Amino acid sequence: MHTSRSCRGSAGTPALSRRQLMGAGLLTAGTPLLSSCFGLGDTSGLVLEQPGGETPPEFEGRQRVVLWSSFTAHNAEVIQANIDAFHQEQDEIYCEVQIFEGYDGVESKLAASLQAKQVPDIAVLSDVVWNRFYLAEALEPLKGYFDDSFGTDSYDERFLAEGTVKDEIWWLPFARSTPLFYYNRDLFDAVGLPDRAPETYTEYAEWGRELSGIEYDGNTVAMRGYTGGDDWYFQGSVWAFGGAYSEGLDLKLTDDATIAALEYDRAFIHDDGSGYLAADPKGDFVSGVCATLLESTGSLSSIKDAAEFEFGCGFLPREVEIGVPTGGGGLSILTYASDTRKQAAWEVIKYLSSGQATVDWTVGSGYVPTTKTATESSEITALAEEDPNYQVAIDQLEIAQGPDIARRYVPETIVEAKDAIQSVYSAGEDAEKVLTRMEKELEPAIDRVREKYDQRVGE
Incomplete structure (x- = not known):
């Protein structure tokens, strides 16, 4: 279990490049916009540009995916390690993680970027933020992306239900807590x-x-x-x-x-x-x-x-x-990305939420497990046996x-x-x-x- 308050993201400066921090344009926690209509409304088929950034030479030619993250300090390193492993396991997609200071930083920058006609492909949004971007029609419906290799049953049903509106999934559990x-x-x-x-x-x-x-x-x-x-x-x-x-x-x-x-x-x-x-x-x-x-x-x-x-x-x-x-954050895909970018973004989310990556994230970040793979892993079982306080955190989910x-x-x-x-x-x-x-x-x-x-x- 690591990091600081997971309901608002970690504090501190990550041991990552300053270029990642600045790649999204502004590095600011900002004050969340007080409008619930900061999307672009019903603009079916509209495609907006990605935020600026650089693709390292070794990944030239791959489809670039931009992920806006609220995780700093230790958790930034944990998620980047999983992204690095993703890059090694396939040769078609490059994911650039651009870091903001907490959930409020992602929210305020995303609200501004929508007005500037520019969006990332994936955003880490808190449990009290994603709903507003859904209301503004800025999020991609995700149910159709699941298949036999990665189904909705991969997730803890309670957390998955929190990101579901009118039988459609808009926000996937990732960094959850109580x-x-x-x-x-x-x-x-x-x-x-x-x-x-x-x-x-x-x-x-x-x-x-x-x-x-x-x-x-x-x-x-x-x-x-x-x-x-x-x-x-x-x-x-x-x-x-x-x-x-x-x-x-x-x-x-x-x-x-x-x-x-x-x-x-x-x-x-x-x-x-x-x-x-x-x-x-x-x-x-x-x-x-x-x-x-x-x-x-x-x-x-x-x-x-x-x-x-x-x-x-x-x-x-x-x-x-x-x-x-419950608290913490989850992953959403922006609806204004191109179909190619959205499909590549889905591959990133699938990787982060399955296999050893979801176990490493849970153990490394300290958030409670949101996938069945993590919950049933030997690492989580051993952690709960070693530290009864961690088992308390898992048990309390039943009443959250x-x-x-x-x-x-x-x-x-x-x-x-x-x-x-x-x-x-x-x-x-x-x-x-x-x-x-x-x-x-x-x-x-x-x-x-x-x-x-x-x-x-x-x-």
Whole structure:
């Protein structure tokens, strides 16, 4: 298990050429465009140019495929190793990986490139981004590409279903994850807490009041460091309290259960003193400043490498319901590529998602297995036996689910959610007031996408 937060891509600079980073034009994380109509609409048969780049002399004459990737640092090297192996195993296709800083970097550049009439052949899109490009009619339907050599049954059915709309596949699982509950065993033992994750958020709060404020190894310890830059975790706790961002496109932010989830966080931080808004929750956990962490499965190895204490992992707490969100990214083909480019892109995806490549990616990246080949491999079995925490990550998939519709199809939702949770985590604002404001701010954005959503997604 390697890398950092898999719900947003890795951080850091990869040990790859700067040319790859710059090949796609702009190297920028950017701010995602707040329009759900950043495609070109119904333009059947339109073919757009590839982004610029260079084909190495040894691959001259091959069909070039451009893959826009969100993976940096270690994961960039893992995927490039598989692409290098692909180049050695056949002599017709050359795949150039162009790297952007995280999922937001790919999203903003892809939105701009569509307007500039230029597209890559494959894009790594997050679980809350691909839907918007689907709504904009920019993605290629993939069901017809499968055959006897590589069928839909190659994938985990739960993950494959997340990329399926109206019985057509638009987004294939690749780098998928869920959050885990991480806890410092030494700190739990110091105050007599059980060696396990709390079963409910109520129990979590009770334990927080017992542990927070203790002095340990030179630190005054809190129970949890919160992140205000990612609402992924809040999506899960909302479900746990019986609430939702939305049902379809109908917002549920001011429902009592949704308010209860955010009020829980306000009380945990500001009434109990058990939590705080952290600049780097994972770093604080590793250094012993906080005793627990809600963090991606993809961080398991990096935490294991950095922590100088024994830690355990468990399922996320529940309350009145289960609240475990899936996250991470998948692969889509752009519909505006030529047929030749799209077929070559499919061969790249097939290679990355089958055989030893899918095993190497799963083991090397730290994401949970998305293909049956990876799940059933001896390497994954051995990894789970060696580290029970990794088995927790696999087992929790059984109760995980994809994000609410508003979070998928309305990009303003995540922006407004970050503002909302930061207001509560940092300033202790009233949860009902904050969520009422968030719902009011989102209503125009919902209205803008409703007709297109009903057409492309609704029954």
